[in-house]
Every structure is written in structure tokens, then in C-alpha cells.
Amino acid sequence: MVRDIIIFKGSKKDFDEYVAERIGDSSYTPFMELIQKYNARLRPNESGVSEEALSEKIPLDYCVVKADDYASVLPHVLSNFSTIISLNCDIACLLVHNPPRRVEDSLKIYSENSIEYVESEYQHISREKIIEIYKSLDNEILGQHKCKKQMVTGLYKISKEDTDKPVVLMFYGPSGVGKTESAKSISKSLGGKLLRIQFSMMQTAEAFNYVFGAEHSNNSLAKDMLSRESNVILIDEFDKVDPRFYNAFYELFDEGKYVDTNYDVDLKQSIFICTCNYDSEESIRMNLGPAMYSRFSECIQFGELEKEQKLKIADRWYRVVLSKLDREEIEVIEETNILDWFNSNIERYDNIRILKTKLENAVFQKLAEHYIFSQKA
Structure with a gap:
């Protein structure tokens, strides 16, 4: 009993x-x-x-x-x-x-x-919360000023609408210019870890089972969304998914409901952020189809970063990497010209993710040479 x-x-x-x-x-x-x-x-x-x-x-x-x-x-x-x-x-x-x-x-x-x-109770999107989101975006995401204003406009809209319909934003533009980081920033402001779903990995029968549900013992989209910490859900590389999967998202984006083999999920007033690498709204409409395109509350274009913005990102990331080191290691790196080299060659990098990786690798390669490779057997 x-x-x-x-x-x-x-x-x-x-x-x-x-x-x-x-x-x-x-x-x-x-x-x-x-x-x-x-x-x-x-x-x-x-x-x-x-x-x-x-x-x-x-x-x-x-x-x-x-x-x-x-x-x-x-x-x-x-x-x-x-x-x-x-x-x-x-x-x-x-x-x-x-x-x-x-x-x-x-x-x-x-x-x-x-x-x-x-x-679980998710934070209400009030005007005060939107102000906090905008400040965080402005502090954490360099450049993309027009994009940040469009994001905030979309969120303001949902805060005033008498509806439970989710807001669905499409971030589009080249890789490594702040799309994913913007989603993370919004999620952090609203509390909880961002739920990130990467459709670039979903090209098999296993992916079909993930989206529509199969065995109760397997992971699924519904199970992941049900257990989300944040009411912000990032669907990365939406353009890479098999078009057959789009049927699963029509009711979800329209009404905030998702039903699969094992679960019913209520996602009302959620914020869905999709990303793709198309260079125009027309490309999105042509490739994803009018039915899917019409479900996006707003399409927000991310552009290439300017040189000054890249320099600020390199400097900020350099300091982040140094914060992981002890005092002696920092002194070794500060005697090198690593940061100066990246500043002089910053135009080579259009993808900020690659820039960060290369800079970090340069720091640890220098440390390995100093402490490991220079030691005689």
C-alpha cells in the first residue's frame, strides 16, 4: 500500500x-x-x-x-x-x-x-530580468550589438504577451562569432545550466529514436527537456538535422507541448534558441521550408567580428588561461611574446572558438617545452 x-x-x-x-x-x-x-x-x-x-x-x-x-x-x-x-x-x-x-x-x-x-519552477521573464540579461550579454559577448538588441526585443515581447507559447529564436551566421555563447549567457541570467542539443550528431536511426522516443532505458529529447535546469534550450546546428525530424517540432514551437513514446513534456514559456550557418533569412526559408521558418519568432543575424573586438577577446582569453597557472608558470609565459604574436596576427582568425583554442595551445606548448621537453633523460 x-x-x-x-x-x-x-x-x-x-x-x-x-x-x-x-x-x-x-x-x-x-x-x-x-x-x-x-x-x-x-x-x-x-x-x-x-x-x-x-x-x-x-x-x-x-x-x-x-x-x-x-x-x-x-x-x-x-x-x-x-x-x-x-x-x-x-x-x-x-x-x-x-x-x-x-x-x-x-x-x-x-x-x-x-x-x-x-x-521545477523557472524564472519569470520580467522587465528587471531582461535588464539583467542585456547587461550580461553586453559584458560577456563582444560586438554583435544589433543581435543583442534583437534578442532583448524578443524576450520583452514574450514578457508582455498573455500566452504560454514559447519564444523561438534563430541565430544565424558564420561559426565562432558568439551564437552559442549568447545562448549560454541568457540561460545563466535565468538560472540553471543550459540544455544544449547538437543536431549535427543526429544522422542515424539512433537519432530518430532520440527525437521520437524508443526504449525507456535510452536517452531521448523528451527526457532531456523534462529534466532541464534552465528554461532556455539551445538546439545547435538546426540546419544539420534530417528534415523528417521537423515534424516533431511543429507543436512544440507552436504550443510548448512535446509528446514521445514515453513522456509528455510541458515547455510553455520556454526560450528555444536554434542556430545555423546560413547567411540570410531567405536561405533559412528555402532550406528549412516555409512551415519551419514560420515557427521562428525572430531570425537574428550574427556577423563577422571586427579587429578591435577580436583583440579584446584574445586579451580576455589570455588572462583566463593564465588564471589556471601557478605564479612560476605565469612568469614563464609573461616572458614570451605569445599574446603579442596573436595580436599581430589576429586577422587570421574569423572563428573565435579556433582563436581561443590556438592561444591556449600556444601557452601550454611553451610550458611543456620549459618544464618537460627541456629536461634531459
């Missing part, structure tokens, strides 16, 4: 905090321990537990089912979830994190009054 059921939908971080607050100093029984008891009842001769002990109901104050637990059990456990957990135990309070649909349906055999739903 289970007296009270808490179904929590949201991030692992929020669920762990909720459990700690709910049970206080009390201890809880993990779900996998209940599965061990269930298996012992199925195979008592192998378990070494007496028949008498197995027939007794074990009283539990709290049992916690974590989202990762479902991947460790067979499909029949999900369909018969309520029976299995109460077979050996009387549970006062069951706390369940992001249950697949079959688990949630199984728990509904109990009175609706026994089930309480709790969700």
Missing part, C-alpha cells in the same frame, strides 16, 4: 532539493532496494530470505524513485509499477522523479487525492 504519492517533474537538482526539504533528517529507501525485495520474492530459493520474512509487509516512511532508476529495470516493471512497489512494503510517502507515462498511469490506480504533482 502507498498512502501519499509525490510526482515531481523537473531537474535532478530541484528534485534532490525537494526531497531534502520534504524528509528533513529522516532517511529514505531507494527504489532499487524495493526491486531487490521484489526479485527475492520471485526467486526465494536464490535470495536466501525465508518465506516467513518475505510474507511480512515492511513499513517504510519514505521511498524515493530517481529518474535514472527506470533505465535499470525491464519494461514490465514500469507497467506494473504500483503492484511491484507495494508487494512487500507499506509506504507512507513515495517520491517519484520524472516518471515515464507507464509508471504514471500505473500509479493512478490509487485515489487521485493520494497523488500530488510538483514541478
Whole structure:
């Protein structure tokens, strides 16, 4: 028997905090321990537990089912979830994190009054929050002034609309000019780690299963979105995805709903940021199709960075790399001309990601030469 059921939908971080607050100093029984008891009842001769002990109901104050637990059990456990957990135990309070649909349906055999739903709370996009986002973008992203104003305009719009529809922004332009970093900055301002989905990796049958859902034990887009920490979701390189997958996004971008084989996800008032390397809105419309193009709230073009902006990025990143070193290593690097060389050759680098990698490699190559390669065997 289970007296009270808490179904929590949201991030692992929020669920762990909720459990700690709910049970206080009390201890809880993990779900996998209940599965061990269930298996012992199925195979008592192998378990070494007496028949008498197995027939007794074990009283539990709290049992916690974590989202990762479902991947460790067979499909029949999900369909018969309520029976299995109460077979050996009387549970006062069951706390369940992001249950697949079959688990949630199984728990509904109990009175609706026994089930309480709790969700992660995501920050409301107020005017004050938009000001904070703009300041962070201005501080962290060099250049792209027009882009930053367009981002803030899009966010301001959603803060005033009486709708739960997500805002869907398309960032387009060359690689390595701040598209992904801008998404990270917005997510940081709104709290929580950015959920980043990279479609460039999704070209196989496995990718189809990820988008539309398959075995409950596998990762999926719905599962990742359900457990997001931030209400900002970055879909990187949207132009690289198989066009057959676009069907999955029409209702998501229109209404903030996503349904796959195992999960129903509510993404109302979320911020979706898609990126691509097209050089114009017309290219986006032609390549992604009018149906998908019409779902974007705004298309924001990122341009090449100017020389002065690249110099500032090189200087900033140089200082970040030096902050990882000890005093002696810093002195070794400061005696070199590494930063001067990059400043003199900054025009070679249009991709800031490559610039940062090359600069960092130069620093550590010099340290390796000084401390490792120069040592005689």
C-alpha cells in the first residue's frame, strides 16, 4: 500500500532539493532496494530470505524513485509499477522523479487525492530580468550589438504577451562569432545550466529514436527537456538535422507541448534558441521550408567580428588561461611574446572558438617545452 504519492517533474537538482526539504533528517529507501525485495520474492530459493520474512509487509516512511532508476529495470516493471512497489512494503510517502507515462498511469490506480504533482519552477521573464540579461550579454559577448538588441526585443515581447507559447529564436551566421555563447549567457541570467542539443550528431536511426522516443532505458529529447535546469534550450546546428525530424517540432514551437513514446513534456514559456550557418533569412526559408521558418519568432543575424573586438577577446582569453597557472608558470609565459604574436596576427582568425583554442595551445606548448621537453633523460 502507498498512502501519499509525490510526482515531481523537473531537474535532478530541484528534485534532490525537494526531497531534502520534504524528509528533513529522516532517511529514505531507494527504489532499487524495493526491486531487490521484489526479485527475492520471485526467486526465494536464490535470495536466501525465508518465506516467513518475505510474507511480512515492511513499513517504510519514505521511498524515493530517481529518474535514472527506470533505465535499470525491464519494461514490465514500469507497467506494473504500483503492484511491484507495494508487494512487500507499506509506504507512507513515495517520491517519484520524472516518471515515464507507464509508471504514471500505473500509479493512478490509487485515489487521485493520494497523488500530488510538483514541478521545477523557472524564472519569470520580467522587465528587471531582461535588464539583467542585456547587461550580461553586453559584458560577456563582444560586438554583435544589433543581435543583442534583437534578442532583448524578443524576450520583452514574450514578457508582455498573455500566452504560454514559447519564444523561438534563430541565430544565424558564420561559426565562432558568439551564437552559442549568447545562448549560454541568457540561460545563466535565468538560472540553471543550459540544455544544449547538437543536431549535427543526429544522422542515424539512433537519432530518430532520440527525437521520437524508443526504449525507456535510452536517452531521448523528451527526457532531456523534462529534466532541464534552465528554461532556455539551445538546439545547435538546426540546419544539420534530417528534415523528417521537423515534424516533431511543429507543436512544440507552436504550443510548448512535446509528446514521445514515453513522456509528455510541458515547455510553455520556454526560450528555444536554434542556430545555423546560413547567411540570410531567405536561405533559412528555402532550406528549412516555409512551415519551419514560420515557427521562428525572430531570425537574428550574427556577423563577422571586427579587429578591435577580436583583440579584446584574445586579451580576455589570455588572462583566463593564465588564471589556471601557478605564479612560476605565469612568469614563464609573461616572458614570451605569445599574446603579442596573436595580436599581430589576429586577422587570421574569423572563428573565435579556433582563436581561443590556438592561444591556449600556444601557452601550454611553451610550458611543456620549459618544464618537460627541456629536461634531459
